[in-house]
Amino acid sequence: MKSSIVKAINSISSMDEMNAVIDMIKIKQKQLRSKDINSAKMALRVGDSVILPDSKKLAGKVGELLELRRTKATVSFGGDRWTVPISMLRGA
Numbered sequence: 001m002k003s004s005i006v007k008a009i010n011s012i013s014s015m016d017e018m019n020a021v022i023d024m025i026k027i028k029q030k031q032l033r034s035k036d037i038n039s040a041k042m043a044l045r046v047g048d049s050v051i052l053p054d055s056k057k058l059a060g061k062v063g064e065l066l067e068l069r070r071t072k073a074t075v076s077f078g079g080d081r082w083t084v085p086i087s088m089l090r091g092a
Contacts, residue, residue: 040086049092062092
């Protein structure tokens with residue numbers, strides 16, 4: 001698959017084509033991000049125990065989900081409230 005992508009990129013011959021490809025990649029990225037957020041929202045509920053495995057400061061700590069918004073959530077870790085992207089949360 002990678003070789004076909006590389007060939008397609010190498011076949012781009014003008015800035016207009018390059019800009020069109022970049023716009024399409026941005027649209028696809030937005031769709032995939034939205035899909036990830038929606039699947040995470042479906043798995044989480046207010047009051048659930050969550051962890052942030054990718055966080056440098058909070059990795060390994062278990063927190064309580066206090067609020068779910070469109071793309072971010074409020075989580076309590078030992079009394080401290082943090083606003084984090086929903087895509088970073090995992091159920092504990």
